[in-house]
Amino acid sequence: MSNPVVGIVMGSDSDWDVMQKAVGILDDLKISYEVRVLSAHRTPLAAANYAQEAEGRGLKVIIAGAGRAAHLPGVLASYTLLPIIGVPIGGGPLSGVDALYAIVQMPPGIPVAAMAIDGAQNAALFAAQLLALHDPELAELLKTQRERMAQRVLEKDACFQSRG
Numbered sequence: 001m002s003n004p005v006v007g008i009v010m011g012s013d014s015d016w017d018v019m020q021k022a023v024g025i026l027d028d029l030k031i032s033y034e035v036r037v038l039s040a041h042r043t044p045l046a047a048a049n050y051a052q053e054a055e056g057r058g059l060k061v062i063i064a065g066a067g068r069a070a071h072l073p074g075v076l077a078s079y080t081l082l083p084i085i086g087v088p089i090g091g092g093p094l095s096g097v098d099a100l101y102a103i104v105q106m107p108p109g110i111p112v113a114a115m116a117i118d119g120a121q122n123a124a125l126f127a128a129q130l131l132a133l134h135d136p137e138l139a140e141l142l143k144t145q146r147e148r149m150a151q152r153v154l155e156k157d158a159c160f161q162s163r164g
């Protein structure tokens with residue numbers, strides 16, 4: 001995809017099952033993105049280089065998913081002023097709570113926006129909302145999506161009410 005504005009980074013290709021949900025949302029919204037596998041522990045230099053060069057390459061926001069001792073979002077955040085959205089990946093012996101704590105408990109000074117465990121969809125929506133601050137067309141699209149979502153809930157409510 002040309003001129004990506006969102007970077008989707010994951011610590012391992014084993015995170016893809018979760019992270020591809022972010023891709024689905026970005027596709028729907030016609031937001032350009034790139035997908036990379038970079039590990040804070042196994043390829044620390046590549047991860048650092050990616051974050052250092054991201055802004056210059058035109059990226060506006062990075063979504064970073066990692067499991068276990070999930071240092072990837074925080075490490076990326078330490079090398080760039082771009083907003084980093086962290087997705088703790090579930091599974092493993094601690095079911096993703098380890099990754100959640102690692103991502104949400106950043107030290108003061110280097111923030112990461114922490115999503116729910118396996119919350120890749122909200123990560124993509126949050127990225128879209130950031131981009132929509134300077135993109136009225138995208139903002140309108142997001143507003144329409146929310147209205148449709150509300151409509152679906154109202155229809156389900158009506159179904160239950162009609163059961164008496």
Ligand code: RP5
Pocket residue numbers: 010011012013014015039065066067068069089
């Ligand atoms: C983390 O360790 C990755 O983000 C992944 O969630 C987890 C396990 O990685 P693999 O052993 O499957 O490559 O760094």
